[in-house]
Amino acid sequence: MLIFLKSPEIKFSDQYQYPDRAKRDVSNAIHRYKNLRPKLDTYVFNDGTRQELACLDGTIPVMYKGTYYHIPVCIWL
Numbered sequence: 001m002l003i004f005l006k007s008p009e010i011k012f013s014d015q016y017q018y019p020d021r022a023k024r025d026v027s028n029a030i031h032r033y034k035n036l037r038p039k040l041d042t043y044v045f046n047d048g049t050r051q052e053l054a055c056l057d058g059t060i061p062v063m064y065k066g067t068y069y070h071i072p073v074c075i076w077l
Helices: 002-006 019-032
Strands: 037-044 050-064 067-076
Touching: 019 037, 019 050
Parallel strands: none
Antiparallel strands: 037 050, 050 067
């Protein structure tokens, strides 16, 4: 996963106001939640404009009534 964070495709410095914080948060999330995978994808804003952004895609465990369920999520950065 660290390859993703160092990839020239992921331009945290160009696209994000706090690139070091974004890298640290992504790294912490993928180490804490093993089923999350970072990827690049196209995000469509409410006005219809598109931008290629990083996201964390996968599942997170959520306990409900004593049982863990793996809930699918896509967290845009």
